[in-house]
Amino acid sequence: MKFYLTIAATTLVLSSCYKQSIADSMLGVTSIKQTTTATLSYEINGNPVSISVKDADHQLAGSPTLYCEKSGGYILSGISSFGEIVFTFHTDSLIVGNYKYTSYYGPMYVTSFEGKPQYVYNPGDNMNFTVTSYTDGHISGNFSGQLTPAISPGYPDNIYGTPGSVIIKNGSFNNVPVFY
Amino acid sequence: MGKGSLTAFLVFFLMLQANAQIGAMKLVGNNTKDYSMGFGAFIKTGVPVSDAADITMELSANIFPLKGYGMDYGTIMCPLVAGYRYTLNGTGQGLYIEPQIGYSLVGITSLPNDGNDIDLKYHGVVLAGGTGYLFTIGSAPFDLNLRYETVIAHGGSNNFISLGISRFISFGKRDTNY
Numbered sequence: 001m002k003f004y005l006t007i008a009a010t011t012l013v014l015s016s017c018y019k020q021s022i023a024d025s026m027l028g029v030t031s032i033k034q035t036t037t038a039t040l041s042y043e044i045n046g047n048p049v050s051i052s053v054k055d056a057d058h059q060l061a062g063s064p065t066l067y068c069e070k071s072g073g074y075i076l077s078g079i080s081s082f083g084e085i086v087f088t089f090h091t092d093s094l095i096v097g098n099y100k101y102t103s104y105y106g107p108m109y110v111t112s113f114e115g116k117p118q119y120v121y122n123p124g125d126n127m128n129f130t131v132t133s134y135t136d137g138h139i140s141g142n143f144s145g146q147l148t149p150a151i152s153p154g155y156p157d158n159i160y161g162t163p164g165s166v167i168i169k170n171g172s173f174n175n176v177p178v179f180y
Numbered sequence: 181m182g183k184g185s186l187t188a189f190l191v192f193f194l195m196l197q198a199n200a201q202i203g204a205m206k207l208v209g210n211n212t213k214d215y216s217m218g219f220g221a222f223i224k225t226g227v228p229v230s231d232a233a234d235i236t237m238e239l240s241a242n243i244f245p246l247k248g249y250g251m252d253y254g255t256i257m258c259p260l261v262a263g264y265r266y267t268l269n270g271t272g273q274g275l276y277i278e279p280q281i282g283y284s285l286v287g288i289t290s291l292p293n294d295g296n297d298i299d300l301k302y303h304g305v306v307l308a309g310g311t312g313y314l315f316t317i318g319s320a321p322f323d324l325n326l327r328y329e330t331v332i333a334h335g336g337s338n339n340f341i342s343l344g345i346s347r348f349i350s351f352g353k354r355d356t357n358y
Contacts, residue, residue, distance in 0.1 A: 020210060021209060021211055021336050022287065022300070022302055022333045022334055023291065024336055025334045027298065054248060
């Protein structure tokens with residue numbers, strides 16, 4: 001009995017040594033172009049926000065939902081039911097690493113919340129993005145931030161509300177396509 | 181997943197209607213991280229051949245959805261396998277081990293591909309090895325099992341681990357039918 005069981009177990013193990021799945025084998029791995037789902041999520045003052053885009057590499061031209069585009073720097077943009085979130089990586093060449101910006105260079109619009117635009121404005125405000133991977137034209141990472149609401153947007157200057165009263169935490173983004 | 185999927189879903193539905201049991205399973209191996217936990221229905225029956233052992237037959241329908249696409253894409257397989265189930269205490273109850281071999285009657289993998297979906301259909305040899313526990317509730321025999329299964333076709337293999345429980349259908353009785 002042990003002999004037959006050993007033969008069966010060995011056969012099973014060896015049969016699993018095929019490196020490819022059946023689908024990969026039938027098509028050839030390199031010819032399969034599986035689509036990518038891009039996601040972005042965070043909490044803003046405890047309210048969860050989530051964006052998920054199937055086939056993120058082929059979003060509607062002119063109105064993509066979640067993407068990063070090289071335009072000056074690299075602008076990450078996502079649109080959810082809460083509104084948009086925008087973050088600019090101020091670099092000519094986006095690489096894995098940390099990108100943290102304070103109000104040192106002036107007000108920086110990030111998102112809208114409760115009907116008001118939210119800025120990096122006051123000392124202590126910041127947006128802190130970390131790109132943990134950038135492979136095959138897609139970035140993933142995490143982020144957090146502290147913002148100040150503009151309670152009366154106007155020109156040339158906004159009137160701002162309670163400094164640092166809007167907190168973004170548990171932010172993450174995965175497989176966001178980078179467009180050039 | 182097209183007509184093939186419809187057929188597989190029909191098989192799955194009929195098996196549920198036939199009091200088949202369900203199991204949870206996970207594809208393992210290269211390029212399987214994009215698959216969610218799978219699920220399946222299976223009917224298992226057997227004939228005692230000794231105090232300790234049964235020859236078993238099992239038909240199952242296993243579905244592995246691709247993450248992020250609901251049930252639109254994924255892999256479906258319907259293997260029919262025969263096995264030799266050997267109980268370690270020699271009573272036909274309790275802990276057992278069971279090698280199985282068979283054939284995948286239906287194999288379909290549907291993948292998204294730039295708007296032109298890929299539907300692959302295949303059949304192949306099935307090898308499986310597992311362990312489980314046989315017990316009875318009242319007079320109904322049950323089979324709680326964990327197994328590793330591989331379907332081989334076109335030079336590749338789909339491998340998965342499954343955990344299931346089934347109400348075992350036995351033909352024949354021990355001590356009289358072998």
